[in-house]
Amino acid sequence: MTFMLTCPICGRRELHEFLCGGQERGPRPPQEGLSAEAHFRYAQFRSIPPAPQPEWWYHGQGCGVWFKATRNPATNREERPGG
Amino acid sequence: MAMLRDYLRPTRLWAPAPIKPHYQVVIIGGGIHGLATAYFLAKTHGIRDVAVLERHYIGFGGSGRNTAIVRANQRTAASVRLYDEGLKLWPVLVDELDFNLMFFNSGNLNLAHSEAAVAAFRMAIGTANFLGIRSELLDPLQCRELIPALDISDRPEHPIQAGMYHPPGGTLRHDAVVWALAKGAAAHGVHIHQGVEVTGIDTDGGRVTGVQTNRGALQCRQLGIMAGGYGTALCTLIGLELPVHPLTIQAMVTQPLKPFLNHVVSSGAYHVYATQTLKGEIATGAHMDPQVNYTTDPTARYFKHQAEALTDFMPVLKDVKFMRTWAGLADMTPDMAPIMDANVGFDGLYLDVGWGYFGFKAGPIAGKYLAEMIARDQIPEIISPFGLGRFLENRYAGETAGAMKYGHWDS
Amino acid sequence: MARLPASPTQRIDPSRPIRFRYWGGEAEGVAGDTVASALYAAGVRVFSRSLKYHRPRGLYGLDGESANTFVAIDGVPNEAAETTLLRPGMAIAAQNVRGSPERDLYGILDRFDGLMPAGFYYRLFHRPARLWPFFQERLRAMAGVGVLQPSGSRERPGRFERYLNAEVAVVGGGPAGMAAALAAAEGGGRVCLFERRLHLGGHLDWRTRLVDGQPLHRRATELAARVAACPNIRVFTHAPVTGVWGENLVTGFLICPEGGIAREYHYECRARSVVVASGCTERPLVFEHNDRPGVMPATTAWRLAASYGVLPGRRAVFAGGDDSSLEAAIELAGYGVEVAAVADARAEGHDPELVAAIGEAGIRFLPGWTAGAARGTNRVTGVELRRIDGGRAEELRCDLLLANAGLQSLIGPLSTLKAQLGYCTRTGMFQPTRLPERAFVAGSMLGLRDVAAIEASGRLAGLEAAAAAGWDAESQIREARDAVRNAPGPAAGCFLACAPGIGRGAKAFVDFDEDGSYKNVVESAQQGFDVPELAKRFGGFGLGPGQYHVPGQNLAMIMAALAGTPLDQLSGTTVRPPLVPPRLATLAGPGLAVHKETPLHDAQAALGAIFRNAGAWHRARYFSTDLSCREEIRNVRANVGVLDSSPLGKFRIYGPDAQKALQRVYVSDMSKTKPGRCKYSAMCNDTGNLMDDGVVVEIGPGDYYFTTSSARAGATVEWFRYHTRHDGWEYQLVNLTDTLGSLNLAGPNARKVLAKITDADLSNAAFPYMGYREIVVGDGVPVRCLRLGFVGELSYELHAPSSYCGYLWDLIMAAGAEFGIRPFGLEAQSCLRAEKGHVIIGTESEQRVTLTDIGMGFLWDSKDTASKKVGAPALRHASGQTDRLKLVGLRIDQAERRPEDGDIVIDGTEVVGYLCTTRMSETLGWQYGLALITDRHAPEGGTVQIYSNPRGTPSVTHGTVVAPHFYDPEGARLRA
Incomplete structure (x- = not known):
């Protein structure tokens, strides 16, 4: 469903201005002693409950910033503080 | 006369059954995959103590939302083998289930708009031919002979350079497949429970023991997750992470017209596949939302895009009108090949996820081998390339050439 | 047929005749006619033949509710006659007809409907399997509706589309919608009002009933004038809404008047709030032969007379379930139709004023009666009226049977908006039970019938919508709420699921488009398809061109009745967009244009370049029709060639942490860059696939110039910032790809050519392989010169401001003439680099191979774990495989x-x-x-x-x- 997203710099904009970078999963783990399995789990394995999740979005057709937003895959809407 | 009477006074295709507290096998998902698996478990392997749980009504999910295109001209030999067996299974099912699945053997024409795409076609054609499957490269004129509506001039934004024609492919009536499999499964004793939503999965000592539902708890020895795009959500109930991203994918139909498009036509550059249904509508599929979600809401943007794309390479469609759009879920893996695996994380847990937008094509054949996997508790050779472990070993199936960007499905 | 005398409700101008062709003959309509009203006035009653049984079908609704009145116009199939304005010279033809609409060869199929139970095709034709393709082709030929002519008009209706922003969008221009727009506009915000019909006014438009001493149509005109005078309301008429999507995006198309900016255009309106006031329509009465030409909703006949001046018939029988039918009966009697009887499915609860008026007009009134069966084939000739309790029946002659089972709300916009809908046991209609954020509903779709109440609800919704968009309207809202409370509430509806005594109802149609009968609903339920969504799919109800309009609420009510489900648990089927079918050309608008041209496009075109799409660009692929490019290749190897490499990614990165960012995304040790030297390296993704390659040059302290492949130029900034998003590093990244063009001068004579146009020292010692120099070429063009060798020869890549590239190209061509210079294209480049073994990403790499697999592992600094290089763990893992x-x-x-x-x-x-x-x-x-x-x-x-x-x-x-x-x-x- 078409929805809008809040860019921290540009404000509310149409979804198609943005690119989704997927779930937030924290910074890259240290590579010293990192097992292949741990790496591939970090890189591509996800748990996707139908509940709000923090995500990374890129304002590609705008200011070019990556920012975190909370969106619910069950409703496909951004969860904004105060609605 | 009895036959005519039966024909004129049809009876229930499948009878509702009371929910039992225990089944040997519980399958979550009353779509083509779940019903086919149940059917083959009961029919081929004699395992009749099977329940199929469906949250809404059978065929609610991807099974009833796809554009019902079938083909066996994939990129890799492992896939082609499976899909080819799948193609050959349709007529067998029509006969076995005594149900007209309306297989329209139209052949599929895929369009290339660049030299690179032509090379990719040669690879797929070579692989198919090497495995004994018909597929051939056509020049633009030959493409237009098949589909006179194509504009093969240089005017379109993506001029047509070649086509890959695959005569064995075509379309079926997707709902009919669901109903026929339900009929067959129920006839062999399988219980189909509609309106039953799984809210929890019970485990004990590393084994699956049953499920919690809105209609109470059910115990089972073996549990199959065959819920299409909702598989990832179900796996979160037991903390199972997957390299699978459910994305909304949109489709639409035009108002009905007399036959003029006699083949499935598709184009990667335009993000379009289109067929004319037996009823005369142009059924056409489109983009996926770029972010994971479990909604099946179409978007205005892709609706518009589809009109732009279709009228660009088939200008004759300009005066045609769209009648309906809808969406379903595609559970995408990074290599665009499915995951079929046994005892994943827990003994007795069987996984059938990640079919992306190809779940329909191989539904019954997947069910056949998933049934064998569950019945024998070992993975049949033909589906062994599709284990979950490949993603921990960095051994992609190669069903797409594109490398992933950020870990979620984003090609 | 002569039109009725002029009246203030008419929307036609009989003084302006319009000639057109129908079915080979000449006919005449008047200005203001739709195709349907003109054909009806010309005496056409059978408009088409039905899909399955080839039954004659006539005019039903006037707003495009079914395929009954689909016609082909000037070769364009499936045009809705009721919503298409008549234009001079149109050639109109009926559809799905073998012979003529009146005498159809396949009409005999109607006798065999008994052999075609619901879903019959699933149980036929498949044994033996070899016969199916034969039947399949017969079915295909029978199906479909219109014929698409390859030579149809196929003109784009205009390369135009409109994008709007508004505080409040109002869907529906009836009294509620207009009141909502006027109220919302008081807040000063931008208001957009969308109406599908040609005129604002809704159901007031054709009504002459006096309310407070004023005819209702005049009330409509008054409201419309106020709306038009309001500076912050933009009115869009003849502009059907196709859907209201997430977060109040209203889409639709506008049909322009003759001589407008386009024939039709697509619009989208992003509104903070939306008011849905789409009104009601008559719920079709399901009775035997309810599809006969001449059976229609009361409103259709009423509007034909009032708006189009067409006498709809001579002798009418009404079988309704709402007061509007009583009003229609009085009005039609006034227009000269003989009203034989007015049956009403409701035994009580009628508007006493209307009942009295019916009595005064001498019309027979039959409360508690409805239609059971229509008589006649190509025309309705009579009706069997039945008592609701099935007790009695009576035959009446008529040529017009105006039937409904009360009203139903037009829930389309609410459904696409994802409002929750429930069946209301008072109004007998689906109504919203929960609305999404900033969405409001008003008007008759709430069950309101009193015009003042409708306007009051509109005003309240408009104020609430404006308030939700940010206007402080608390006191106005309070007053408006009181006004709604003091006005009459929702009227009691009609709860009749279908006519009594229709038995298996072989030919009582629930859906006209696909000939879905009551019998088919029963059969579907018997086969296990016992909820509306399943029956819809199995029996094909509401899947035809009219979508939910005809079967919508009836299907749900009939299935509930069959299953014994209480009405308050009634669930419908999902209404899907588009609510009105848009033409693909209109939706496409200006169409696709996604490729860029380089600054050297024209220069190359002049030399005979053949262009191909490559990523985001149109690029020169060949310079002759010899697609093997022998001459281009030979010339680079033997003399010198020049390639337009402008799409190459070109970037500057600088700042205190720029090097850290380079270390993260490149696989090599990027601390080893040097001024004046190109360092070649690659980027991988997390699975070690090659994503990009290029060179990095240090141009100052913490300041770098680097190149990427053309395909990745658009994603590079995004990629850098993504992979450093957790680190808080300070660096600036500038995409210079479009700012700088690029030419690759390659071949053994490259140095000689360049030497002629620059004073820079190009000797091997001064400017060696992999060197980088900033030089001046010609009349002072600043050029970043990179000595690389992608094609395997001595070559100079010249990066210069795009605006100078044309000049640079001419300079090089002139200087190179004596050395045999020729341009070469992408295909020649691809051959040249392949001979050298240089890979192209995506051609020699794919997702199954890592950097190491394609022989480029030497680039990877495998000892570095501290930089957390993207792809390093995967490369480490794969090295042992x-x-x-x-x-x-x-x-x-x-x-x-x-x-x-x-x-x-x-x-x-x-x-x-x-x-x-x-x-x-x-x-x-x-x-x-x-x-x-x-x-x-x-x-x-x-x-x-x-x-x-x-x-x-x-x-x-x-x-x-x-x-x-x-x-x-x-x-x-x-x-x-």
Whole structure:
């Protein structure tokens, strides 16, 4: 469903201005002693409950910033503080 | 006369059954995959103590939302083998289930708009031919002979350079497949429970023991997750992470017209596949939302895009009108090949996820081998390339050439 | 047929006749007519034949509710006659007709409906299987509706579309919608009002009933004038809404008046709030032969008379379930129709004023009665009225049967908006039970019938919508709420699911478009399809062109009645967009145009370049019709060539943490960059696939200039910032790709050409291979010059401001003339680089191979774990693996048919790889190939089999595995 997203710099904009970078999963783990399995789990394995999740979005057709937003895959809407 | 009477006074295709507290096998998902698996478990392997749980009504999910295109001209030999067996299974099912699945053997024409795409076609054609499957490269004129509506001039934004024609492919009536499999499964004793939503999965000592539902708890020895795009959500109930991203994918139909498009036509550059249904509508599929979600809401943007794309390479469609759009879920893996695996994380847990937008094509054949996997508790050779472990070993199936960007499905 | 005398409700101008053609003959309508009103006035009653049984079908609704009145106009199929304005000279033809609409050869199918129970095609024709294709073709030919003419008009209706923003969007221009728009506009915000019909006014438009001493149509005109006078309301009429999507995006299309900016255009309105006031329509009465021409909703006949001045029939019988039918009866009697009887499915609860008026007009009133069966075939000739309790029946003659089972709300916009809907046991209609954020509902769709109440609800919704968009309207809202409370509430509806005594109801139609009968609903339920969504799919109810309009609420009510489900648990089927079908050309608008042209496009076009799409660009691929590019290749190898490489990614990164960012995304040790030197490296993703390659040059302290492949230019900023998003590093990244154009001057004579146009020292010692210099060329063009060798020859890449590139090109061509300079294109470049063994990302790489697999592992600084290089863990893991694809070179045997790009490599029964790029090389004298094959077959000296079969005759060619650097493996020519 078409929805809008809040860019921290540009404000509310149409979804198609943005690119989704997927779930937030924290910074890259240290590579010293990192097992292949741990790496591939970090890189591509996800748990996707139908509940709000923090995500990374890129304002590609705008200011070019990556920012975190909370969106619910069950409703496909951004969860904004105060609605 | 009895036959005519039966024909004129049809009876229930499948009878509702009371929910039992225990089944040997519980399958979550009353779509083509779940019903086919149940059917083959009961029919081929004699395992009749099977329940199929469906949250809404059978065929609610991807099974009833796809554009019902079938083909066996994939990129890799492992896939082609499976899909080819799948193609050959349709007529067998029509006969076995005594149900007209309306297989329209139209052949599929895929369009290339660049030299690179032509090379990719040669690879797929070579692989198919090497495995004994018909597929051939056509020049633009030959493409237009098949589909006179194509504009093969240089005017379109993506001029047509070649086509890959695959005569064995075509379309079926997707709902009919669901109903026929339900009929067959129920006839062999399988219980189909509609309106039953799984809210929890019970485990004990590393084994699956049953499920919690809105209609109470059910115990089972073996549990199959065959819920299409909702598989990832179900796996979160037991903390199972997957390299699978459910994305909304949109489709639409035009108002009905007399036959003029006699083949499935598709184009990667335009993000379009289109067929004319037996009823005369142009059924056409489109983009996926770029972010994971479990909604099946179409978007205005892709609706518009589809009109732009279709009228660009088939200008004759300009005066045609769209009648309906809808969406379903595609559970995408990074290599665009499915995951079929046994005892994943827990003994007795069987996984059938990640079919992306190809779940329909191989539904019954997947069910056949998933049934064998569950019945024998070992993975049949033909589906062994599709284990979950490949993603921990960095051994992609190669069903797409594109490398992933950020870990979620984003090609 | 002569029109009725002029009246204030008419929307036609009989003084302006319009001639058109119908079914081969000449006919005449008048200005203001739709195709349907003109045809009806011309005496046409059978408009088409139905899909399955070829039953005659006539005019039903006037707003495009069914395919009954689909016609072909000037060769364009499936045009809704009721919503298409008549234009002079139109050629109109009926559809799905064999013979003529009145005498149809396939009409006999109607007798065999008994042999076609719901879903019959699933149980027929498939045994024996070999017969199915025959039946399939017959079915296909019978199905469909309109015929698409390859020579149809196919004109774009206008390359135009409109994007609007508003505080409040109002869907529906009836009294509620207009009141909502006026109220919302008081807040000063922008209001957009969308109405599908040509005029604002809704159901007031044709009503002459006096309310407070004023005819209702005048009230509509008054409201419309106020709306038009309001500066912050934009009115869009003849502008059907196709959907209200997420977060109040209203889409639709506007049909322009003659001479407008386009014939039709697509619009989208992003509104903070939305008010839905889409009104009601008559719920079709399901009774036997309810599809006969002449059976129609009361409103259709009423509007024909009031708006179009067409007498709809001579003798009418009404069988309604709402007061509007009583009003219609009085009005039609006034227009000269003989009203034989007014049956009403409701036994009580009628508007006493209307009942009295009916009595005064001498019309028979039959409360508690409804229609049971229509008589006649091509025309309705009579009706069997039945008592609701099934007790009695009575036959009446008529040529017009105006039937409904009360009203139903037009829930479309609410459904696409994802409002929750529930069946209301008072109004007998689906109504919203929960609305999404900033969405409001008003008007008759809430069950309101009193005009003042409708306007009050509109005003309240408008104020609430404006308030939700940010206007402080608390006191106005309070007053408006009181006004709604004091006005009459929702009227009691009609709860009749279908006519009494229709039994199995073979020919009582629930859906006209696909001939879905009551019997088919029963059969669907019997076969297990016992909820509306399943029955819809099995029996095909609401899947035709009219979608939910005709079967919508009836299907749910009938299925509930069959299942014994209480009405308050009624659930409907989902209404899907588009609510009104848009023409693809209108939706497409200006269409696709996604490719860019480089600054050298025209210069190359002048030299005969053949362009192809490459990523985001139109690029010169060939400079002759010899697609093997022999001359272009030979000239680069022997003399000098010039390539437009402008799409190459060009970037500057600078700042205190710029080097850290480079270390993260590049696989090499980027601390080893040097001023004046190009450092070649690659980027990987997290699975170690090659994503990009290019060179990095240090141009100052913490300041770098770097290049990327053309395909990645658009994603590079995003990629850098993504992979450093957690780090808080300070660096600036500028995309110079479009700012700077680029030319690649390559070949043994490259230095001689460049020397003629620059004073810079180009000697090998001063400017060696992999050097970087900022030089001045010609009349002072600043050029970043990179001495690289992608094509395997001495070459200079010249990056210059885009606006100077044309000048630079001319300068180079002039200077190079004496050295045999020629332009070369992408295909020649691809051959040249392949001879050299240089990979192109996505051609010699794919998702199954890592950087190491394609022989570029030497670039990776494997000891560095501290930088957390993207891809390093995957490369580390893959380095210990076997049974992977590897990039190899092949020397391919001479063969009658040469292998081509994409041909597969086989071993026995196994596919072991494929050819990425292969060409017969004049430079080498043999055919080379770059292939990805399993490591078992990769050792040099081995033989492989190449299988190709593009057009039906397989052939196998042999090749020998060699190192993938075929040409000048020592790189002497690059360094020359």
